[in-house]
Amino acid sequence: MSHFEKLKQAGVRESLHKLGYYLRGLAYRHRFEKCGWIQVRGRIRVIKRHARIHVGKCVFWNGIKLDLEGPSRDRPALLEIGDFTTIGDRTEIHVAQHVSIGSRCRIAWDCVILDRDYHGIQGNPERVDPVVIEDDVWLGCRVIVLPGVRIGKSSIVGAGSVVTRSIEPYSIVAGNPARLIRPLAAASENNP
Template identity: 40%
Template sequence: MFRNTNGRIGLLLRYVFLKNCGLEVGDNVSVQPGVYLFNLHKVTIGNNVSIHPMCYIEGAGGIKIGDNVSIAHASTLISTNHTWTDTSIPIKYNQETLSPVIIEDDVWIGCGVRVLSGVMIGKRSIVAAGAVVNKSFEHNSMLGGIPAKMIKKINEN
């Protein structure tokens, strides 16, 4: 309902909506226009988080977003997957599996990234634009590619 409301009023309305529907939502959370959020009752969002336009977040399997996270435009976090083992029915009607997505603190997710079901991205990591993250990565990682691979370790200070 407030998905495409622009300006400060839109940001405020989306924040109030999140606070009332999300499992847990921190302070200073910015959800920009055009973001699709599903199954918010299984989504936790930390403090100082920005989710930019055209993102798609499906929380059915559980999603936890830590503090100081930025999710650039047109990115997807999806905590569901389809099975394909029942050959008597089309794949789209096969059972769905649910597995949580965990984005730890201080993570930057570049534009157009896809984070798939069951993935954990460790703290202080960067995911390069366009990456498809289908497995978990430890903290201080720079990731990129399809499927995502470690590009390099980010130095700890």
């Protein structure tokens, strides 16, 4: 199918909107060290100091904040986002060391992902631990992911949850703190 036929089938208005999202994505490409074709559906804030951002083919919704501040130029903070991941409105990602978000993830609106707690308590130093969100993970709206967490492949985190500990692959978790609701069947078990 030619590009003209695709445009005609999708409708002119929808095609113009999509073109606008890609053009806005082009405007943000200079902020990322590695970048696939991204759609930006609104404005995003990118704050970087001693940091690198590697992004695949992604969709960013309006009001997202990417706040990266590494300890030095020799040890920059790193944010990695895989292909076909969608990040919802007003989501904030704070990186001091390393946050990795896999491919095909769905992150709803108003989520907060951080690998640092920004301050020590009672003389203890600030906690900085990498966060890993593996492939095919869904985060419901207003989920908070705290430092040192690994969310396993194909897991689902319920809306409003606070993830304080790592989650096994193929799990449904919810609550504050997030607890296992039930395991999911692995994809290979579903499709004999």
